[in-house]
Amino acid sequence: MIKIITTAKEMQAFSRRASAEGKTIAFVPTMGFLHEGHLSLVREAGRHGDEVVVSIFVNPSQFAPGEDFDSYPRSFEKDCELARKAGATVIFNPRADDLYGPNYQTRVNLEMLPQHLCGISRPTFFRGVATVVTKLFNIVRPQIAVFGEKDYQQLLVIRQMVRDLNFDIEIIGGALVREPDGLAMSSRNNYLSPDERRQALSLSQSLRKAREQVESGVTDAQRIMDTAREIITAQPDAVIDYIAICDPEILDEMTCIDRPALMALAVRIGKTRLIDNMMLTPSK
Numbered sequence: 001m002i003k004i005i006t007t008a009k010e011m012q013a014f015s016r017r018a019s020a021e022g023k024t025i026a027f028v029p030t031m032g033f034l035h036e037g038h039l040s041l042v043r044e045a046g047r048h049g050d051e052v053v054v055s056i057f058v059n060p061s062q063f064a065p066g067e068d069f070d071s072y073p074r075s076f077e078k079d080c081e082l083a084r085k086a087g088a089t090v091i092f093n094p095r096a097d098d099l100y101g102p103n104y105q106t107r108v109n110l111e112m113l114p115q116h117l118c119g120i121s122r123p124t125f126f127r128g129v130a131t132v133v134t135k136l137f138n139i140v141r142p143q144i145a146v147f148g149e150k151d152y153q154q155l156l157v158i159r160q161m162v163r164d165l166n167f168d169i170e171i172i173g174g175a176l177v178r179e180p181d182g183l184a185m186s187s188r189n190n191y192l193s194p195d196e197r198r199q200a201l202s203l204s205q206s207l208r209k210a211r212e213q214v215e216s217g218v219t220d221a222q223r224i225m226d227t228a229r230e231i232i233t234a235q236p237d238a239v240i241d242y243i244a245i246c247d248p249e250i251l252d253e254m255t256c257i258d259r260p261a262l263m264a265l266a267v268r269i270g271k272t273r274l275i276d277n278m279m280l281t282p283s284k
Contacts, residue, residue: 002084004091008099008139011053011092015141023050027142028088029133032056033073037177037185039086041146044174046087048144054083055092055136061100061107062128073190092140099135108134113160116251117153117264118275121241126157133158137167145169150176150184152264152277153251176277178204184276191272199235200269206231206243207278210263214280219257221245224280232267241266241273248279257282 005011018025026049028041045052056079063069080091107127113119114126137145147155159171177185182204183197192200206228213224225243232238246253248262257280264277 002080002088002091004080004093006093006095006098008094011094011139012141014090015053015139018051019141024144025049025051025053025140025142026144026146027053027055027136027140028146029055029057029136030079031058031072031187032079033075033187033190034079034082035177035185035187037148037150037174039082040177041148041174042083042086042088044172045144045146048146048170048172049142051090052088053090053092053140053142054088055094055140057092057094057096057099057132057136059128059132060096061131062125064122064124068188068191073187092136094139099132107131108161110157110160110164113153113157113251116246117242117244118266119153121266126154129154130157130161134161134165137169142169144172146172146174148176149173150186150275150277152248152262156249156251182208184274186274188272188274192269196237196269196272199237200267200272200274202232202235202238203265203267203274203276206265207263207276210245211278211280214257215283217283219282221253221255221257221261224257224263228263228265232265235269237270239268241268245280 026045028045030038058072060069108130109127119126147158155173162169162171183200210224210228228243232240243265245261245263254261261280262277263280266275
C-alpha cells in the first residue's frame with residue numbers, strides 16, 4: 001500500500017523518521033494527471049532513494065489570471081495507483097490553504113533565468129514555481145529531487161535556486177518522453193481535439209528538422225528558426241509564442257550554432273499551450 005499524506009506537518013514528521021532511520025528520500029514534484037513522462041521520473045527517483053515521495057499539487061501561485069487552473073486535469077486515485085506501480089512509496093497531496101495560509105507574503109524570485117522563453121509571456125510563472133518548490137523541499141526534506149527535461153527552463157531555475165539558497169539536495173534531470181508519433185508527453189495534451197493533436201505534431205517535426213539541418217552543417221540559428229516557423233504556421237490553429245535557440249545553461253540567444261544549443265518552442269494549438277525542446281549539436 002502506498003502511504004498518502006495530506007498535511008505539511010505529517011509530511012515533515014514522516015521525513016524526520018525516515019532520515020533518523022538512515023533512509024534516503026527521493027522526491028518527484030508533480031501537478032498530477034500522471035503520464036509516462038512523470039512515471040519515468042518516479043522510476044528514476046527509485047534508483048536513488050529508499051523512500052520515493054511524489055507530490056500531487058496543482059499550484060495556484062504559478063497560474064496567471066485567465067490560465068487553466070480551474071480546468072487543469074485531475075485524476076487523484078488513478079495517479080496514486082500509477083505512482084505506486086512505478087515505485088512511489090508516499091503521495092504528498094496537500095491542500096492549498098495548508099501551503100498558503102492567511103496573509104501569506106513570501107515569494108522566491110530569480111533575476112535572470114525567468115527573463116527568457118516562457119518567462120516572457122508568463123511573467124509570474126517561475127516565481128510561483130520557485131516558491132512552491134522551496135516550500136515542498138522544506139516540507140519533504142529530500143536528499144534527491146527529479147525534474148523532467150521537457151520543462152527545461154524550469155529545471156534550470158530549480159538548479160539555480162538550489163545553488164543560490166544552499167539546499168543540500170541533488171537535482172536530477174529526467175529525459176523528455178514522447179508519444180510514439182513524436183508528441184512530447186504533457187498533461188495538457190488531454191485538452192487537444194483529434195485534429196488539434198495532429199497539428200501539435202508540428203512542434204516535434206520542426207525540432208527534428210532543425211536537428212537534421214544542424215547535422216548537415218547548417219549553423220545559422222535564424223535560418224533554422226525560420227524553417228521551424230514555416231512548419232508550425234502551416235497548421236491552421238497554431239499560434240507561436242516563441243521559437244528560440246539559446247545557450248543551454250543561461251538561455252541567452254545564440255546566432256551561430258558552433259557548440260551545443262537548446263532549441264525551445266512554445267506554441268498554442270487552439271486554446272492549448274504546448275512546449276517542447278531539443279538539444280542541437282553541430283557536426284564536427
